[in-house]
Amino acid sequence: MSAIDESYQKEVFAIAAKEPRLNEAITAREVRLIGYDGEQMGICATEEAQHVADMAGLDLVEIAPNAQPPVCRVMDYGKFKYEQAIKAKQARKNQSKIEIKEMKFRPKIDVGDYTTKKKHVIRFLEQGNKVKITIMFRGREMAHPEQGLSILERLADDLKDMAAIEAQPKMEGRNMHMVIAPLASAIKKKKDVVAKGGKAKQGKEEE
Numbered sequence: 001m002s003a004i005d006e007s008y009q010k011e012v013f014a015i016a017a018k019e020p021r022l023n024e025a026i027t028a029r030e031v032r033l034i035g036y037d038g039e040q041m042g043i044c045a046t047e048e049a050q051h052v053a054d055m056a057g058l059d060l061v062e063i064a065p066n067a068q069p070p071v072c073r074v075m076d077y078g079k080f081k082y083e084q085a086i087k088a089k090q091a092r093k094n095q096s097k098i099e100i101k102e103m104k105f106r107p108k109i110d111v112g113d114y115t116t117k118k119k120h121v122i123r124f125l126e127q128g129n130k131v132k133i134t135i136m137f138r139g140r141e142m143a144h145p146e147q148g149l150s151i152l153e154r155l156a157d158d159l160k161d162m163a164a165i166e167a168q169p170k171m172e173g174r175n176m177h178m179v180i181a182p183l184a185s186a187i188k189k190k191k192d193v194v195a196k197g198g199k200a201k202q203g204k205e206e207e
Contacts (some may be wrong), residue, residue, distance in 0.1 A: 012193070021062040022077060023050060031072040037151060040146055060150060066171040067145040089162030091181035100179070102132040109148040113188070114151070118158060125163050125182040126190045132173055135176040148176040155180075162186030 026046055033041040036056060042069050046060075052076045053060040064071035081173045101124040103117055124131045124162070132153060135148035160179065167179035 019081075021065065023053070023060050026060060026062050026070070026072065026180060028049075028062075028070045030069050032067065032069055034063075034071065034146065034149070034161055036074045038123075038150070040150075049074075063169060064145050064149060064171055064176070068143075084165060086181065088166060088181070088183050091164045091166065099129045100132055100176060101129045104134045104136055105148075105151055107135055107137060107141050107144065107151065109151065118155065121155070121159065121180075122162070125159070125180070126187065128182055128187050130161075130166065130179055130181045133178045133180065137174045137176070142174060145171060145176060152176065152178045192205040 028046055030043055030045050031049050032043050033052065035041050036058060041052075049072055050060050056074060057073050059077040060072050061075055061077050062070050062072050070181070086202050093154070103121050103124070105114070105117060109117075120132070133152060135151060137148060141147070148168055156163075156165055156178070161181040161183075163182055163186070165178060167174055167177070168182040169178045
């Protein structure tokens with residue numbers, strides 16, 4: 001086995017150690033189902049949710065086990081693990097000076113607020129920091145964890161070219177957390193842009 005193959009296997013094993021329940025391993029009688037494309041499909045029997053996943057040739061993954069009922073998503077979990085292993089490995093290349101910042105969202109955040117907070121998250125990532133994204137639930141909002149999950153998935157998708165999910169969404173009390181880490185390629189790109197800007201400014205001053 002080559003060093004590259006061995007390194008990749010370690011990445012997969014590390015992710016597998018934190019693996020959520022899949023398919024027949026899901027013990028809840030009913031779940032709140034999210035489709036492959038992110039569609040909210042409502043609450044249904046686990047058997048029915050598994051049938052939806054089976055018909056699509058995909059997996060049923062329990063992504064929020066502590067919610068009532070648990071939230072499950074239809075996805076290609078093997079492909080997901082592979083992509084996350086590659087991204088996580090790349091993110092760790094820049095880990096030595098990384099801090100963890102935090103950005104808090106509400107489950108019913110408006111577009112303007114979301115855009116502003118996303119810009120702050122981008123700034124943290126460009127500085128080489130990890131970011132803990134926290135969704136804060138209040139009162140009856142606790143009955144709809146999928147709203148918070150939707151925000152986390154939207155943010156992860158918006159930032160997929162510059163960040164990898166390091167810690168999957170997880171409910172802790174009234175909050176849902178996710179940790180994202182900057183990709184080394186995105187940080188290098190930002191530094192290159194800054195460097196070019198500095199050279200251009202210096203050139204103008206010399207003229």
